[in-house]
C-alpha cells in the first residue's frame with residue numbers, strides 16, 4: 001500500500017505538477033490523494049479504517065476515516081476525467097461511499113442497500129465514472145451514516161474546470177465538523193445529537209489548526225464542506241468575500257454579493273473568494289459562540305459576578321478536577337491553563353498564545369496571514385509586524 005502511494009505520488013509529481021492546468025488545492029492539516037493513470041483512467045485508492053488522530057498536541061482519539069486521515073485525503077480531478085476509485089473496507093462493519101454532488105450513473109452513487117451491496121469488512125469495491133461537471137463536492141459513508149460519519153468518514157472531492165476562467169493564487173479547502181469526545185476518553189461518541197464539545201477545521205482544533213498563508217493581492221478561494229450535525233457561520237476578519245459556488249454549481253456573477261460570514265449547513269459546500277488586500281493576522285472562525293472554543297462542561301453554574309473566595313479549593317478536596325466558571329468571565333482560564341493541570345487527553349477550553357498574550361480561543365479558529373512579501377507559502381511568516389502607530393494602545397492607567 002505504502003509503496004503504491006509513494007509510486008503514484010511520484011507519478012503525480014512527475015507527470016502532473018508541470019502540466020497542471022489549475023492551482024492545486026491546499027488542505028490545511030491535510031493532504032491530497034495520489035492517483036495513477038491506468039489505461040486512460042485516473043485511479044485512486046481509499047481505505048476506510050480506524051486509527052488514532054491528533055486534534056491538537058495533547059489531544060488524540062481513535063476515529064474512523066480514509067487512508068489514516070479524517071477528513072480523508074482530498075480527491076482532485078479535472079472535468080472530463082475518466083476516474084476509478086477503489087475503496088477497501090477495514091472497518092468492522094459494511095460501508096459504502098457516496099460521492100456527494102457528483103453527477104454519475106445511479107449505480108455508482110454509493111448508497112448501501114439502495115444502489116449497491118455494502119462493502120463488507122475486508123472487501124474492495126470499484127467506483128468508475130466520468131466527471132461531467134466541476135466544483136467542490138464531498139465523499140462520505142452512506143452505510144450506517146450516523147456512526148461512521150460521527151467517527152469521521154468524510155472528505156473533499158474537488159473537480160477543476162477544464163480551463164480556469166481566471167487565475168486563483170491560493171485555493172484552500174476546510175472541512176467543518178463537530179464531535180463529542182469526553183475529556184479523558186479515547187473515542188468520539190457518535191450517539192450524541194446536540195451537545196458536542198469539539199469543533200474542528202479539517203478535524204483539528206485551535207491552536208492545532210494550520211494558518212492560511214497568502215500574499216497581499218492574491219486571489220484566494222476557500223472551499224468549505226459540512227456533512228455534520230450542525231450549521232457553521234464562518235466569518236473572516238479584515239476582508240469581505242463572495243460565495244462563488246455551491247455543490248450545485250457556480251453562482252452567476254450577477255447573483256453574488258459581498259459578505260463577511262457564510263453559513264455552511266450540513267450537506268453543503270460553499271466556495272468563497274476574496275482579494276487579500278489587507279496585510280495582517282486575520283481570524284477565520286465559526287461565529288457561533290461555543291464553536292471557536294475547546295471542550296468545556298456545559299452544566300457549569302453561572303458564576304459571573306459571584307465572589308467565590310476559597311469555594312473552588314474546598315470543592316476540589318472532594319472532586320479533584322472541579323473547576324468553577326471564572327467570576328470575572330472565562331478569560332482567566334486561558335491565562336491559568338499554562339500552569340494548571342486539566343484532565344488527561346483534552347485541551348484547555350481557551351488556548352493559543354499570541355504576540356500580545358493569551359488568544360483565548362479554540363475549536364473552529366485559524367489565522368489568515370496576509371503579507372506584503374513571503375519567502376514561501378509553506379513557511380509560517382510569524383506574527384504580523386504592525387506599522388508604527390497602528391496598534392490599539394492604553395491611553396489611561398487601569399485602576400486595580
Ligand SMILES: [Cu+2]
Pocket residue numbers: 199231232233286287288291364
Ligand atoms: Cu460552528
